[in-house]
Amino acid sequence: xxxxxxxxxxxxxxxxxxxxxxxxxxxxxxxxxxxxxxxxxxxxxxxxxxxxxxxxxxxxxxxxxxxxxxxxxxxxxxxxxxxxxxxxxxxxxxxxxxxxxxxxxxxxxxxxxxxxxxxxxxxxxxxxxxxxxxxxxxxxxxxxxxxxxxxxxxxxxxxxxxxxxxxxxxxxxxxxxxxxxxxxxxxxxxxxxxxxxxxxxxxxxxxxxxxxxxxxxxxxxxxxxxxxxxxxxxxxxxxxxxxxxxxxxxxxxxxxxxxxxxxxxxxxxxxxxxxxxxxxxx
Ligand SMILES: *[C@@H]1O[C@H](CO)[C@@H](O)[C@H](O)[C@H]1NC(C)=O
Ligand SMILES: *[C@@H]1O[C@H](CO)[C@@H](O)[C@H](O)[C@H]1NC(C)=O
Ligand SMILES: CC(=O)N[C@H]1CO[C@H](CO)[C@@H](O)[C@@H]1O
Numbered sequence: 001x002x003x004x005x006x007x008x009x010x011x012x013x014x015x016x017x018x019x020x021x022x023x024x025x026x027x028x029x030x031x032x033x034x035x036x037x038x039x040x041x042x043x044x045x046x047x048x049x050x051x052x053x054x055x056x057x058x059x060x061x062x063x064x065x066x067x068x069x070x071x072x073x074x075x076x077x078x079x080x081x082x083x084x085x086x087x088x089x090x091x092x093x094x095x096x097x098x099x100x101x102x103x104x105x106x107x108x109x110x111x112x113x114x115x116x117x118x119x120x121x122x123x124x125x126x127x128x129x130x131x132x133x134x135x136x137x138x139x140x141x142x143x144x145x146x147x148x149x150x151x152x153x154x155x156x157x158x159x160x161x162x163x164x165x166x167x168x169x170x171x172x173x174x175x176x177x178x179x180x181x182x183x184x185x186x187x188x189x190x191x192x193x194x195x196x197x198x199x200x201x202x203x204x205x206x207x208x209x210x211x212x213x214x215x216x217x218x219x220x221x222x223x224x225x226x227x228x229x230x231x232x233x234x235x236x237x238x239x240x241x242x243x244x245x246x247x248x249x250x251x252x253x254x255x256x257x258x259x260x261x262x263x264x265x266x267x268x269x270x271x272x273x274x275x276x277x278x279x280x281x282x
Contacts, residue, residue, distance in 0.1 A: 024160040026205040030167070033198035042201075043167040047154055073260045073271050080229060082267040083219035083240070084258035084276050085127045088247055093213035096181045096246040097124055101218075104235040105172045106140035106149050109280075112231030116142040119154070119221040120238050120278075122178040126158065127259075129212035133158040136178050136190045136203075138170050139223070142233060149233075153201070155190050157208040165192065165201055177242070185211045216245045216253045220278040222263060232266045238278045 028044060030037040073084075088094055099122035106118055123135025136155035143150070151170040156162035170176075174194050182188035186208055193200040218240040222232040245252040254274045262268040269278040 023207050024157055024205065024209075025207045026203050028201060028203050030199070030201045032200075037167075041167055043165075044163040045166050047152075047156075047162040047164040073257060075260045075262055077264050078261045079263065080222045080224065081217075081219050081261040082221070082263050082278050083217065083261055083269050084243075084255050084271065085219075085261065086216045086245075086253040086255065086258040087128055088214050088216070088245075088253055090212055090214055092247050092249055093185075094124055094182070094216055094245045094247055094253065095213070096179065096252075097122055097216050098177070098179045098242060098244050099218050099240050100175060100177045100242045101137075101238050101240050103138045103151055103170055103172060103174045103176060104140070104238050106142070106151075106233045106235045108142050109232060109234045112233065114142060114144040114231055115225060116231035116233040117223050117225075118233055118235050119219075119223050120176075121217070121219055121221065122180065122240075122243075123217045123219070124180060124182065124213055125211050125215045126217060127215040129214050131159075132209040132211050133217075134180055134182070134188060134190070134205075134208065134211060135217070135219075136180065136192050138176055140233065140235065142231075153192050155192065155203055157205060159209060168192065168194070168199055168201055170194070172236075182211065182213060185213060216258075218243050218255065218258075218276055219261070220267060220269075222266065232263070232280075234280045240276045240278070243274060243276065 028042055030042050101120050117139055119139040121135045121137030123133050126133035134157050138153050141150045153165040153168040153170050154162050177193045179191040187206055190203040220238050223230050243255045255271050255276045260269045267280045269276055
């Protein structure tokens with residue numbers, strides 16, 4: 001199955017009037033326990049994320065007293081990202097990034113507006129390279145004050161629109177593995193797997209917005225819907241494990257010493273060796 005901006009993004013374009021939609025061409029394959037899922041059963045739908053690059057924030061002048069850092073990582077406040085970013089020089093780019101996490105249980109947060117959403121993802125760029133982000137993960141959403149939670153898998157190559165992988169069911173505590181394997185700054189393969197159940201979706205993108213491949217991201221995000229930030233729900237701690245990258249030369253990047261983004265009053269993260277905990281209570 002093959003979609004292009006012209007065929008699939010028609011409705012997304014309406015929701016993303018503030019964003020240019022560069023050419024995005026991709027195909028999708030899926031398996032369950034190694035057996036191909038028929039193309040007729042593979043469903044992706046545009047999802048109204050706005051942008052996922054990191055929002056405005058200022059460097060924290062001093063450590064947040066509420067953040068029980070195991071390591072003395074640099075911290076930065078953000079409007080929308082909670083988690084870790086490791087950065088590599090442009091002379092030694094990231095090729096593959098990987099991470100695992102369990103999809104959290106989300107609950108509506110009193111005092112936050114609707115929709116509320118929290119997105120857990122692994123991705124490349126969006127920090128020191130703000131022009132593009134290639135990312136994939138899961139999200140919990142409360143559409144409005146009466147709707148119950150929806151848990152979904154998704155991927156996005158910002159600034160193109162996001163896609164919900166609506167045929168991939170997601171349940172609380174399901175373990176997900178994300179691998180993004182770029183073959184160039186404009187092409188790559190995104191793999192989203194529910195480890196125990198054996199669902200694997202592979203999205204092969206032959207053309208996307210240009211990455212710099214300098215930021216490795218493991219993030220829980222307060223997404224934008226159109227131009228507005230979603231409300232941010234509460235969620236059980238998200239632990240990113242098996243965090244690694246490969247690079248053009250030498251060893252890859254992990255979480256050690258990574259910059260920690262936090263959303264003041266809404267969530268924080270801390271590194272524990274090469275694992276990272278994101279908590280709404282930090
Ligand atoms: C909120 O949810 C209710 C019930 O599901 C629905 O009827 C209504 O249209 C929704 N409102 C908005 C603004 O999405
Ligand atoms: C990434 O893709 C390349 C080229 O297809 C392949 O040789 C390599 O094994 C892949 N790496 C991972 C970690 O999937
Ligand atoms: C949707 C789906 O297939 N979910 C499965 C993911 O893996 C867990 C085990 O961790 C299963 O319980 C889920 O059914």
